Amino acid sequence: MPVFADYRGLPPDARGCSVALGNFDGVHAGHLAVIAAARAAGHGRFAAATFEPPPRAYFRPGDPPFRIFRPERRNAALTAAGAAHVYELPFNGEMAAMTDEGFVRQVLVDGLGVSHISVGFDFRFGRGRMGHAERLSSLGRAFGFGVTIVEPVESHGAKASSTAIRQALMAGEPDLAAEMLGSPWTADGIIESGERNGRNLGFPTANLQLGTLIHPKHGVYAVRARIEGEADWRDGVANFGRTPTTGLRDPLLETHIFDFSGDIYGRWLEVQLIAWLRPELKFDSLEAMIAQMHKDAEAARKILKA
Structure with a gap:
Protein backbone atom coordinates (compact mmCIF):
# COMPACT_ATOMS: atom_id res chain seq x y z
CA MET A 1 0.00 0.00 0.00
CA LYS A 159 -22.25 10.60 17.49
CA ALA A 160 -19.22 8.43 16.75
CA SER A 161 -16.29 10.81 16.88
CA SER A 162 -12.61 11.02 17.72
CA THR A 163 -13.53 13.52 20.44
CA ALA A 164 -15.83 10.99 22.13
CA ILE A 165 -13.10 8.33 21.99
CA ARG A 166 -10.59 10.71 23.56
CA GLN A 167 -13.07 11.60 26.29
CA ALA A 168 -13.65 7.92 27.06
CA LEU A 169 -9.93 7.21 27.36
CA MET A 170 -9.33 10.23 29.58
CA ALA A 171 -12.27 9.18 31.76
CA GLY A 172 -10.86 5.69 32.34
CA GLU A 173 -13.41 3.98 30.07
CA PRO A 174 -11.30 1.98 27.60
CA ASP A 175 -14.19 -0.43 27.09
CA LEU A 176 -16.36 2.43 25.76
CA ALA A 177 -13.52 3.62 23.54
CA ALA A 178 -13.17 0.06 22.21
CA GLU A 179 -16.86 -0.08 21.33
CA MET A 180 -16.54 3.11 19.27
CA LEU A 181 -13.26 2.03 17.67
CA GLY A 182 -14.36 -1.52 16.96
CA SER A 183 -11.36 -2.93 18.85
CA PRO A 184 -9.41 -2.05 22.01
CA TRP A 185 -7.41 1.17 21.94
CA THR A 186 -3.75 0.34 21.47
CA ALA A 187 -0.69 2.23 22.69
CA ASP A 188 2.53 1.33 20.93
CA GLY A 189 6.19 2.24 20.91
CA ILE A 190 9.75 1.17 21.58
CA ILE A 191 10.35 -0.52 24.94
CA GLU A 192 12.65 1.65 27.02
CA SER A 193 14.99 0.74 29.81
CA GLY A 194 13.56 2.24 32.99
CA GLU A 195 14.58 2.46 36.63
CA ARG A 196 14.05 -1.31 37.02
CA ASN A 197 11.97 -0.73 40.13
CA GLY A 198 9.39 -3.25 38.88
CA ARG A 199 11.98 -5.98 38.47
CA ASN A 200 13.28 -5.34 41.99
CA LEU A 201 9.72 -5.59 43.31
CA GLY A 202 8.96 -8.84 41.48
CA PHE A 203 6.93 -7.17 38.70
CA PRO A 204 9.26 -6.50 35.75
CA THR A 205 7.71 -4.08 33.29
CA ALA A 206 8.06 -3.08 29.65
CA ASN A 207 7.99 0.72 29.59
CA LEU A 208 6.63 2.98 26.85
CA GLN A 209 6.65 6.73 26.42
CA LEU A 210 3.37 7.60 24.69
CA GLY A 211 4.76 10.72 23.04
CA THR A 212 2.07 12.33 20.87
CA LEU A 213 -0.49 9.62 21.66
CA ILE A 214 -3.33 10.71 23.93
CA HIS A 215 -2.67 10.13 27.60
CA PRO A 216 -5.42 7.96 29.10
CA LYS A 217 -6.56 8.37 32.68
CA HIS A 218 -3.76 7.67 35.13
CA GLY A 219 -4.18 4.36 36.86
CA VAL A 220 -3.95 0.60 36.59
CA TYR A 221 -5.38 -1.37 33.67
CA ALA A 222 -5.97 -4.94 32.60
CA VAL A 223 -4.16 -5.16 29.25
CA ARG A 224 -3.08 -7.38 26.42
CA ALA A 225 0.35 -6.91 24.91
CA ARG A 226 2.01 -8.06 21.72
CA ILE A 227 5.78 -8.07 21.36
CA GLU A 228 7.38 -7.30 18.02
CA GLY A 229 7.88 -10.51 16.08
CA GLU A 230 5.10 -12.40 17.88
CA ALA A 231 1.64 -13.14 16.51
CA ASP A 232 -0.16 -13.71 19.81
CA TRP A 233 -1.32 -11.22 22.41
CA ARG A 234 -0.24 -11.86 26.01
CA ASP A 235 -2.27 -10.96 29.10
CA GLY A 236 -0.91 -8.45 31.56
CA VAL A 237 -1.47 -5.54 33.90
CA ALA A 238 -0.20 -2.01 33.35
CA ASN A 239 0.10 1.29 35.14
CA PHE A 240 -0.01 4.60 33.35
CA GLY A 241 1.13 7.52 35.43
CA ARG A 242 3.91 9.13 37.38
CA THR A 243 4.54 6.52 40.14
CA PRO A 244 4.08 8.83 43.16
CA THR A 245 5.26 6.17 45.63
CA THR A 246 8.72 5.70 44.12
CA GLY A 247 9.24 9.22 42.82
CA LEU A 248 7.33 11.48 40.42
CA ARG A 249 8.43 11.53 36.79
CA ASP A 250 6.90 12.07 33.37
CA PRO A 251 3.92 9.78 32.64
CA LEU A 252 4.95 6.32 31.51
CA LEU A 253 3.04 3.20 30.52
CA GLU A 254 4.57 0.32 32.50
CA THR A 255 3.30 -3.10 31.42
CA HIS A 256 3.84 -6.30 33.37
CA ILE A 257 3.29 -9.24 31.03
CA PHE A 258 2.08 -12.32 32.88
CA ASP A 259 4.17 -15.48 32.83
CA PHE A 260 6.88 -13.95 30.66
CA SER A 261 10.58 -13.38 31.07
CA GLY A 262 13.14 -12.15 28.61
CA ASP A 263 15.07 -9.10 27.53
CA ILE A 264 12.87 -7.15 25.12
CA TYR A 265 14.37 -3.70 25.49
CA GLY A 266 14.48 -1.86 22.19
CA ARG A 267 11.68 -3.90 20.61
CA TRP A 268 8.32 -2.56 19.47
CA LEU A 269 5.42 -3.26 21.83
CA GLU A 270 1.66 -2.89 21.38
CA VAL A 271 -0.50 -2.60 24.50
CA GLN A 272 -4.30 -2.82 24.40
CA LEU A 273 -6.14 -1.22 27.32
CA ILE A 274 -8.97 -3.62 28.17
CA ALA A 275 -10.33 -2.41 31.52
CA TRP A 276 -9.50 0.29 34.06
CA LEU A 277 -8.94 -1.19 37.53
CA ARG A 278 -8.16 1.69 39.86
CA PRO A 279 -6.56 5.14 40.06
CA GLU A 280 -2.86 5.60 40.61
CA LEU A 281 -2.16 5.81 44.35
CA LYS A 282 0.63 6.90 46.66
CA PHE A 283 1.34 4.17 49.20
CA ASP A 284 2.80 4.57 52.68
CA SER A 285 5.33 1.82 52.06
CA LEU A 286 6.74 -0.42 49.36
CA GLU A 287 5.22 -3.41 51.14
CA ALA A 288 1.74 -1.89 50.83
CA MET A 289 2.35 -1.13 47.16
CA ILE A 290 3.55 -4.70 46.42
CA ALA A 291 0.49 -6.15 48.17
CA GLN A 292 -1.76 -3.99 45.99
CA MET A 293 0.16 -4.97 42.85
CA HIS A 294 -0.60 -8.61 43.57
CA LYS A 295 -4.29 -7.74 43.94
CA ASP A 296 -4.21 -5.79 40.68
CA ALA A 297 -2.62 -8.70 38.85
CA GLU A 298 -5.25 -11.10 40.19
CA ALA A 299 -8.06 -8.75 39.19
CA ALA A 300 -6.60 -8.31 35.70
CA ARG A 301 -6.26 -12.06 35.20
CA LYS A 302 -9.94 -12.57 36.10
CA ILE A 303 -11.13 -9.85 33.73
CA LEU A 304 -8.99 -11.07 30.85
CA LYS A 305 -10.00 -14.67 31.40
CA ALA A 306 -13.65 -13.65 31.30
Missing part, protein backbone atom coordinates in the same frame (compact mmCIF):
# COMPACT_ATOMS: atom_id res chain seq x y z
CA PRO A 2 1.76 3.18 -1.14
CA VAL A 3 1.70 6.12 1.26
CA PHE A 4 2.33 9.44 -0.47
CA ALA A 5 3.66 12.29 1.64
CA ASP A 6 2.58 14.99 -0.82
CA TYR A 7 -0.17 15.72 -3.31
CA ARG A 8 2.28 16.94 -5.94
CA GLY A 9 4.20 14.81 -8.41
CA LEU A 10 2.09 11.69 -8.00
CA PRO A 11 2.52 8.84 -10.49
CA PRO A 12 -0.36 8.53 -12.98
CA ASP A 13 -1.74 5.37 -11.39
CA ALA A 14 -2.10 7.17 -8.02
CA ARG A 15 -4.30 9.91 -9.46
CA GLY A 16 -7.96 9.93 -10.48
CA CYS A 17 -9.27 7.98 -7.50
CA SER A 18 -12.45 8.25 -5.54
CA VAL A 19 -11.08 9.65 -2.28
CA ALA A 20 -12.25 9.50 1.34
CA LEU A 21 -11.03 12.76 2.92
CA GLY A 22 -10.70 13.48 6.64
CA ASN A 23 -8.47 13.41 9.69
CA PHE A 24 -9.19 9.70 10.32
CA ASP A 25 -7.75 9.72 13.84
CA GLY A 26 -8.90 6.39 15.24
CA VAL A 27 -10.72 5.21 12.08
CA HIS A 28 -14.00 4.81 13.97
CA ALA A 29 -17.51 4.02 12.72
CA GLY A 30 -18.04 7.52 11.34
CA HIS A 31 -14.79 7.33 9.39
CA LEU A 32 -15.71 3.90 8.06
CA ALA A 33 -18.96 5.36 6.70
CA VAL A 34 -16.96 8.02 4.81
CA ILE A 35 -14.68 5.27 3.50
CA ALA A 36 -17.66 3.16 2.43
CA ALA A 37 -19.05 6.10 0.47
CA ALA A 38 -15.73 6.55 -1.35
CA ARG A 39 -15.56 2.83 -2.08
CA ALA A 40 -19.09 2.84 -3.53
CA ALA A 41 -18.39 5.87 -5.71
CA GLY A 42 -15.14 4.32 -6.93
CA HIS A 43 -16.82 0.96 -7.64
CA GLY A 44 -14.56 -0.74 -5.13
CA ARG A 45 -11.32 1.16 -5.82
CA PHE A 46 -10.65 4.18 -3.65
CA ALA A 47 -7.94 6.06 -1.79
CA ALA A 48 -7.84 7.88 1.54
CA ALA A 49 -6.47 11.37 2.11
CA THR A 50 -5.62 12.79 5.51
CA PHE A 51 -3.51 15.59 6.94
CA GLU A 52 -0.06 15.19 8.46
CA PRO A 53 0.45 16.69 10.92
CA PRO A 54 -3.19 17.12 11.92
CA PRO A 55 -4.32 20.77 11.63
CA ARG A 56 -4.84 20.88 15.40
CA ALA A 57 -1.17 20.07 15.97
CA TYR A 58 -0.18 22.85 13.56
CA PHE A 59 -2.43 25.53 15.00
CA ARG A 60 -2.18 24.52 18.68
CA PRO A 61 1.29 23.04 19.19
CA GLY A 62 1.06 23.55 22.95
CA ASP A 63 -1.97 21.27 23.36
CA PRO A 64 -1.58 18.05 25.38
CA PRO A 65 -1.03 14.89 23.29
CA PHE A 66 -4.25 13.99 21.49
CA ARG A 67 -3.57 11.41 18.75
CA ILE A 68 -5.61 8.23 19.03
CA PHE A 69 -3.39 6.45 16.49
CA ARG A 70 0.16 7.02 15.40
CA PRO A 71 0.33 7.72 11.64
CA GLU A 72 1.56 4.19 10.89
CA ARG A 73 -1.40 2.59 12.70
CA ARG A 74 -3.85 5.00 11.06
CA ASN A 75 -2.46 4.19 7.61
CA ALA A 76 -2.61 0.46 8.32
CA ALA A 77 -6.25 0.82 9.39
CA LEU A 78 -7.08 2.71 6.19
CA THR A 79 -5.39 0.00 4.16
CA ALA A 80 -7.29 -2.68 6.07
CA ALA A 81 -10.48 -0.84 5.10
CA GLY A 82 -9.51 -1.25 1.46
CA ALA A 83 -7.71 1.98 0.48
CA ALA A 84 -5.44 1.48 -2.54
CA HIS A 85 -3.38 4.54 -1.57
CA VAL A 86 -3.05 6.85 1.39
CA TYR A 87 -2.22 10.50 0.81
CA GLU A 88 -0.70 12.30 3.79
CA LEU A 89 -1.43 15.89 2.79
CA PRO A 90 1.31 18.07 4.35
CA PHE A 91 -0.42 20.57 6.63
CA ASN A 92 1.89 23.56 6.81
CA GLY A 93 1.80 27.31 6.39
CA GLU A 94 1.17 27.00 2.67
CA MET A 95 -1.87 24.77 3.11
CA ALA A 96 -3.18 26.75 6.08
CA ALA A 97 -3.20 29.87 3.90
CA MET A 98 -5.17 28.30 1.01
CA THR A 99 -8.72 29.46 0.44
CA ASP A 100 -11.37 26.77 0.16
CA GLU A 101 -11.33 27.12 -3.63
CA GLY A 102 -7.54 27.14 -3.66
CA PHE A 103 -7.45 23.89 -1.70
CA VAL A 104 -9.84 22.25 -4.13
CA ARG A 105 -7.98 23.49 -7.19
CA GLN A 106 -4.40 22.89 -6.04
CA VAL A 107 -4.75 19.79 -3.88
CA LEU A 108 -7.80 17.86 -5.01
CA VAL A 109 -7.89 18.68 -8.74
CA ASP A 110 -4.33 19.53 -9.84
CA GLY A 111 -2.69 17.26 -7.27
CA LEU A 112 -4.84 14.19 -6.67
CA GLY A 113 -6.99 14.50 -9.80
CA VAL A 114 -9.96 13.20 -7.82
CA SER A 115 -12.95 11.67 -9.54
CA HIS A 116 -15.06 11.78 -6.39
CA ILE A 117 -14.70 12.95 -2.79
CA SER A 118 -16.52 11.71 0.31
CA VAL A 119 -16.41 13.67 3.58
CA GLY A 120 -18.21 13.78 6.89
CA PHE A 121 -21.04 16.25 7.40
CA ASP A 122 -18.86 18.43 9.65
CA PHE A 123 -15.81 18.61 7.36
CA ARG A 124 -14.18 22.05 7.21
CA PHE A 125 -11.36 23.20 4.97
CA GLY A 126 -9.57 26.29 3.69
CA ARG A 127 -8.14 29.31 5.44
CA GLY A 128 -9.82 29.92 8.78
CA ARG A 129 -12.08 26.87 8.19
CA MET A 130 -13.98 28.95 5.64
CA GLY A 131 -15.16 25.95 3.61
CA HIS A 132 -17.75 23.39 4.68
CA ALA A 133 -19.23 20.24 3.20
CA GLU A 134 -21.92 21.99 1.13
CA ARG A 135 -19.33 24.41 -0.21
CA LEU A 136 -17.24 21.39 -1.26
CA SER A 137 -20.26 20.04 -3.16
CA SER A 138 -20.61 23.35 -4.97
CA LEU A 139 -16.92 23.42 -5.86
CA GLY A 140 -17.11 19.81 -6.97
CA ARG A 141 -19.79 20.69 -9.49
CA ALA A 142 -17.66 23.58 -10.75
CA PHE A 143 -14.51 21.47 -11.09
CA GLY A 144 -16.18 18.31 -12.37
CA PHE A 145 -16.00 15.77 -9.54
CA GLY A 146 -18.68 14.23 -7.38
CA VAL A 147 -19.09 14.76 -3.64
CA THR A 148 -20.79 12.57 -1.05
CA ILE A 149 -21.54 14.09 2.36
CA VAL A 150 -21.90 11.40 5.02
CA GLU A 151 -24.35 12.10 7.82
CA PRO A 152 -23.54 11.44 11.52
CA VAL A 153 -23.12 7.83 12.58
CA GLU A 154 -24.32 6.98 16.07
CA SER A 155 -22.58 4.63 18.45
CA HIS A 156 -24.32 3.86 21.75
CA GLY A 157 -26.69 6.78 21.37
CA ALA A 158 -24.03 9.39 20.60
